[in-house]
Amino acid sequence: MAxxxxxxxxxxxxxxxxxxxxxxxMNLWRGYTKSGEPFQGFNLLLLDNKRCRIHAFVPGNVxxxxxxxxxxxxxxxxxxxxxxxxxxxxxxxxxxxxxxxVFSNDxxxxxxxxxxxxxxxxxxxxxxxxxxxxxxxxxxxxxxVVGIIKKxxxxxxxxxxxxxxxxxxxxxxxxxxxxxxxxxxWDAFAEQLAEALKEDFERPVIIIIGSCRVIExxxxxxxxxxxxxxxxxxxxxxxxxQMRKMLKDPVFGKEYLSSNTHIPLKRCTVAEIKNLxxxxxxxxxxxxLKIDQVPEMDTWFHHVCTSCYNESKIVGTDxxxxxxxxxxxxxxxxxxxxxxxxxxxxxxxxxxxNVPARKCLGKSVREIGEMIPKVQFPQIxxxxxxxxxxxxxLIRE
DNA sequence: TGCTAAATAGTGATTACGGG
DNA sequence: CCCGTAATCACTATTTAGCA
Numbered sequence: 001m002a003x004x005x006x007x008x009x010x011x012x013x014x015x016x017x018x019x020x021x022x023x024x025x026m027n028l029w030r031g032y033t034k035s036g037e038p039f040q041g042f043n044l045l046l047l048d049n050k051r052c053r054i055h056a057f058v059p060g061n062v063x064x065x066x067x068x069x070x071x072x073x074x075x076x077x078x079x080x081x082x083x084x085x086x087x088x089x090x091x092x093x094x095x096x097x098x099x100x101x102v103f104s105n106d107x108x109x110x111x112x113x114x115x116x117x118x119x120x121x122x123x124x125x126x127x128x129x130x131x132x133x134x135x136x137x138x139x140x141x142x143x144x145v146v147g148i149i150k151k152x153x154x155x156x157x158x159x160x161x162x163x164x165x166x167x168x169x170x171x172x173x174x175x176x177x178x179x180x181x182x183x184x185x186w187d188a189f190a191e192q193l194a195e196a197l198k199e200d201f202e203r204p205v206i207i208i209i210g211s212c213r214v215i216e217x218x219x220x221x222x223x224x225x226x227x228x229x230x231x232x233x234x235x236x237x238x239x240x241x242q243m244r245k246m247l248k249d250p251v252f253g254k255e256y257l258s259s260n261t262h263i264p265l266k267r268c269t270v271a272e273i274k275n276l277x278x279x280x281x282x283x284x285x286x287x288x289l290k291i292d293q294v295p296e297m298d299t300w301f302h303h304v305c306t307s308c309y310n311e312s313k314i315v316g317t318d319x320x321x322x323x324x325x326x327x328x329x330x331x332x333x334x335x336x337x338x339x340x341x342x343x344x345x346x347x348x349x350x351x352x353x354n355v356p357a358r359k360c361l362g363k364s365v366r367e368i369g370e371m372i373p374k375v376q377f378p379q380i381x382x383x384x385x386x387x388x389x390x391x392x393x394l395i396r397e
Numbered sequence: 398t399g400c401t402a403a404a405t406a407g408t409g410a411t412t413a414c415g416g417g
Numbered sequence: 418c419c420c421g422t423a424a425t426c427a428c429t430a431t432t433t434a435g436c437a
Contacts, residue, residue: 106418404433
């Protein structure tokens with residue numbers, strides 16, 4: 001009846017059950033057990049007429065009755081549900097709130113027409129791409145982001161993960177004009193994106209990724225998908241319109257649209273490198289250098305975890321990886337060779353990492369290690385002294 | 398031995414749930 | 418939709434452990 005007025009998700013509190021809210025279903029998804037079985041219960045992302053979103057959980061015992069009534073994108077009147085506080089261990093919440101709602105046997109759902117109530121199609125809670133780092137340190141919240149898909153456009157690739165299972169991934173980069181972030185989608189979600197991109201969209205495509213997970217992978221921020229993640233391509237939303245406007249600016253297009261991997265690297269002299277500022281840290285340049293000296297240091301290689309390729313420390317007789325939290329029985333050994341190098345403009349300390357050091361020496365750490373007693377500094381490392389090399393440098397500090 | 402901090406157990410209040 | 422009971426939560430009191 002129209003006698004009782006409607007509530008909004010904004011006013012939710014515990015202890016009341018006879019709520020009445022009109023809402024649109026923005027998303028529906030399921031959790032999966034570790035063995036890949038879907039849960040009986042499922043999740044909903046709802047949006048009410050005051051632009052307030054809430055995460056609804058439909059428990060397994062009522063899911064079979066409720067699920068057939070629902071359709072993503074449609075409008076419904078939801079009556080009688082409970083309000084529950086999240087537990088501290090409820091991970092990957094799609095909304096930055098302390099509460100969710102839970103449906104029960106008492107919950108009544110009736111269909112509404114678009115003419116009955118005005119509710120937007122979607123509302124997002126965007127985070128700036130530059131602010132994602134802090135979100136990568138936690139697993140409580142998921143995030144909404146918007147960005148322009150850089151070239152090259154995503155393609156699917158197959159891989160076998162460390163558990164021996166086949167997986168499909170797609171990698172690409174998105175930018176907001178200031179910050180560029182990597183995105184990795186997995187399996188069915190990757191295939192959905194690849195399929196969707198075949199459509200004849202205006203290019204470049206602007207993507208909204210809803211409820212994505214932000215992680216740090218090899219010291220770079222990486223966006224990936226979880227069960228709740230959705231994507232919208234060239235979606236009718238003001239954030240997309242605004243980005244499209246930005247793209248009209250010719251400077252913007254030149255600077256950001258192509259992936260910077262094939263931008264030719266700048267050639268530098270030692271003097272020029274020494275004049276670089278803070279902003280150039282993490283930049284790569286190319287130098288023609290003569291290696292003057294290979295100082296006899298105690299460490300000229302380090303141990304590397306065979307799963308994550310991060311440096312692992314020797315603890316007692318074992319090699320332990322702090323990232324994977326495990327003993328690495330047969331760690332890889334990678335070069336970490338400090339040398340003194342120069343050109344006519346000056347001299348620099350540089351560290352040769354595994355690949356370049358191997359190239360210069362023509363041997364791996366293991367091959368060299370087998371030739372000499374353990375404590376001794378291998379004289380073969382000296383063989384690159386007084387030779388010239390073209391070296392790609394990563395500026396650290 | 399005496400002090401402090403942490404862990405544990407206990408208690409009351411609140412919330413969830415299922416039957417009528 | 419209401420109500421009684423079970424389960425859980427939050428807070429307090431007490432015990433236990435660690436340390437000088």
